[in-house]
Amino acid sequence: MAAxxxxxxxxxxxxxxxxxxxxxxxxxxxxxCSPGKYQLRFDAEETCYVQKGKVKVxxxxxxxxxxxxxxxxxxxxHPQRTYCTWDVLIAVDKVLQI
Incomplete structure (x- = not known):
């Protein structure tokens, strides 16, 4: 895994x-979100806190x-203009601030 x-x-x-x-x-x-792969685009910087679940980005x-x-x-x-795939291994519940 990369740093x-x-x-x-x-x-x-x-x-x-x-x-x-x-x-x-x-x-x-x-x-x-439930387990699966999601293509996400962060147009603005986002700070989140994962309450439950597990993800690979x-x-x-x-x-x-x-x-x-x-x-x-x-x-x-996630910095502004981040484009990524979230591979949700275990259903995620998070809170976020944009």
């Missing part, structure tokens, strides 16, 4: 409860060996 920073998608590891409160994730809108044009994998308990950031 997260090479793919421009930033996944935070083990955020503290105070960090999550500081972000205000409890007030963010919710989004979810493949940036458009990258080889299959280059992806970012994350799941429940991980905040992540």
């Amino acid at each position: 997260d920073s090479n793919l421009r998608i930033i996944v935070e590891r083990n955020p503290s409860k105070s960090k999550l409160q500081e972000l205000g994730i409890n007030s963010w809108p919710k989004w979810g 493949y940036p458009k044009g990258s080889p299959e060996s280059e992806y970012v994998e994350f799941g429940a308990g991980r905040p992540c950031n």
